[in-house]
Amino acid sequence: MKATSHAATRAQQRGIPPIVVDLLLQFGQREHDHAGAEILYFDRRSKKRVASYAGALFSKLSEHLDSYAVVADGQIVTVGIRYNRINRN
Template structure:
């Protein structure tokens, strides 16, 4: 199980994000810097394909949850979780 701050635990529960999905996201997700040494991890097209190949039929059940992201600090703790409401812009 992934280490999560108290804030992340509360947000995960409030936003109905399954904890298993956070582990899957950290395993397959794409990451980019989020400021102050933190990293944002999310599913992009490639990571979605990798997850679907890995999960098989389970992927269909979890597909509605794939528009989430997590922010991880330098100590590899999840700081917060959220649903993506818009496209992640790359600089």
């Protein structure tokens, strides 16, 4: 999935590696934000799937598993680090 220039800039500023964004797209939990976009984040279940997929690499990635991505119109709009819970619908 293509990322906007804003999303690429934010990922770099916030220290989120591209592999974490790819893992979010592949394994992340999706919630609608009721504004036409989806929020992708790692919940307990998706973290377990990433652990089984990544193996030994998981320990290096675990510090970045509080990240989220916002996807709209088939592209990544922004990425960030969660400090609060995602409101589930």
